[in-house]
Amino acid sequence: MTTIERDQIGIFGKMNSGKSSLINLLTQQETSIVDPFPGTTADTRVAVQEIHGLGPVKLYDTAGLDEESGLGEKKRKKVLNLLEECDLVLLAIDPASKEFGPEREVVRRARNRAVALFPVYNLFRSEDREQIPALEESLPELKLFPRIALSVVDPGNRPPLLKFVKENYRSRNFPAPLLPSLKRDEYYLLVIPMDVETPAGRLLRPQAMVEEYVTRNWAYPISFRLDLGRGRSRRPGEREAEKARFLGLINGLPRPPRLIVTDSQALDLTAAWCPPEVELTTFSIVMANYQTRGRIDLFARGAGVLKHLRAGDRVLIAEACNHSRIGEDIGTVQIPRLFRERFPGVKLEHNFGREFKDPEELRKYRLIIHCGGCMITPQRMLARVRELESLKVPVTNYGLVLAWFQGPGVLDKVLAPWRLPPPG
Ligand code: SF4
Structure with a gap:
């Protein structure tokens, strides 16, 4: 109910x-x-x-x-x-x-x-x-x-x-579908890498939400634990064996999955291995759309700014909470590393927690890269992106940025299930 x-x-x-x-x-x-x-x-x-x-x-x-x-x-x-x-x-x-x-x-x-x-x-x-x-x-x-x-x-x-x-205004009860065009009796493959830090006893919230949503709508969720280490291994045979395990599951289904939803961390492998006729997106993109009650179009347009960044541009990484940061944290480690390699002259800054910068400050950024905002309500996440929209400051999302850095075509591939034009 x-x-x-x-x-x-x-x-x-x-x-x-x-x-x-x-x-x-x-x-x-x-x-x-x-x-x-x-x-x-x-x-x-x-x-x-x-x-x-x-x-x-x-x-x-x-x-x-x-x-x-x-x-x-x-x-x-x-x-x-x-x-x-x-x-x-x-x-x-x-x-x-x-x-x-x-x-x-x-x-x-x-x-x-x-x-x-x-x-x-x-x-x-x-x-x-x-x-x-x-x-x-x-x-x-x-x-x-x-x-x-x-x-x-x-x-x-x-x-x-x-x-x-x-x-x-988007009401709390605004019917934002979790997945695009879900179809009864179709298969949905969830790619979930786990490592030693993955908590036992439960799936992460986006994973659990997608599984529940697919089941509730009379379709079939299938989880695949991807071994990132083996998938990226240079040892002879390991990468091929992991790829064969992945494709073996897909080919063993009565028909190909309608959609693969992958953890963003595994996108390098899933984008490379996903059969061309199967659609692909990420949990992060699913949540960005859900938390803003259907505004993935705004994040997609914002991702289009990435290829126009120039030395001297300021980019803000915004997170809606102050979580403890360990290992390969996306906002403080992964995205800064990718920027250093690809955009050495671009100035990257951070805004952590519930206080958002003043409009005058926000206007100075060429692009805002926001986290999924899972610790604030959809209303609050939506209020942030709406403000950026009225300030005409482009905003995109972690999942889309990680997809863009995977190379040409990957961003378009993960946006295709949402029936959006490729970002300009
Ligand atoms: S996605 Fe959630 S946990 Fe991660 S930084 Fe944003 S609000 Fe915090």
């Missing part, structure tokens, strides 16, 4: 910016308060709703961030901290307002925590629209986000508001 999760949507803004009207417009009623948020009863009200077109949501109606007398600094912080619980923040803004300190703080926090944020310019009067350029000059970061201007007290604006949210 598929679990339906509720998207958590926070309505933030100053007093009298139209937050309550915005929530009423979304829910099409005087919102029923069903579940006071613990500890902030007076500051935040919570409604659990099914919004037609958006699905099940939990809505937080927060206190005005400039309510100095009633709110106090401690409670104001509590309201701001709630932002981190949200999948989506709707920031109600009165364009005629002259001071945007609270909005600036919400934008800063949303960026730092990679929370999706949509400014809603509330047009109290039709002439308020003319104030928007000045507002965006005062707070240019707003232009990084999808935004809408309308009167939130006009019930006729509900359809355009919902359309705007649906077009720009």
Whole structure:
């Protein structure tokens, strides 16, 4: 049974910016308060709703961030901290307002925590629209986000508001297929090299997810443990024997596998041995697409920048966590080594953990190479790539970069199952 999760949507803004009207417009009623948020009863009200077109949501109606007398600094912080619980923040803004300190703080926090944020310019009067350029000059970061201007007290604006949210937001329940075009009763070969550091008793999360997904959809997952040492061996016969074991499994099936999903570390062997008629991709690419709810196209375009890199370009390696780094770590060892050999003049920098660099910093990079982002939610991963997209900074992914370094044709081969044109 598929679990339906509720998207958590926070309505933030100053007093009298139209937050309550915005929530009423979304829910099409005087919102029923069903579940006071613990500890902030007076500051935040919570409604659990099914919004037609958006699905099940939990809505937080927060206190005005400039309510100095009633709110106090401690409670104001509590309201701001709630932002981190949200999948989506709707920031109600009165364009005629002259001071945007609270909005600036919400934008800063949303960026730092990679929370999706949509400014809603509330047009109290039709002439308020003319104030928007000045507002965006005062707070240019707003232009990084999808935004809408309308009167939130006009019930006729509900359809355009919902359309705007649906077009720009990927719900927790957005049906992103794990694999492209999965077919019932077909074979799916999972290439899983294991070494002494591979934990016993379980598969890695992407491997387990693919196995479960194939099985759930009435197809047949088959695991192949590839011996990387033998496959790359120069001792007479070892490499050939490992290749024969791999092809022996494929040829022994009633029909060729529809798709091979390989660990990126084994791509040198699987790309070389994969029969031409069989499609190939990697676990890393599968996860990059899944974590961004279907945006593999963006990473593919970003990979197209690799061949245009020149000495002096800056490239950022971004990881969403601070995991302990051992051995042949991809971000700190493998990719830097490949860059040193192929792009000696390119400056490689790192951004580890949940804090992402400021937009002004990010703009200076020719390319961002992001990890799979498995330690953050898809919403947060998506918020990062969406920001890079609005900054027009190309972004790609570890799996695609490793494929590109394998040589001509390998990147195209691993992208082909996703029915994307080869990156330019
Ligand atoms: S892929 Fe996951 S574990 Fe690896 S760096 Fe990114 S967030 Fe951390």
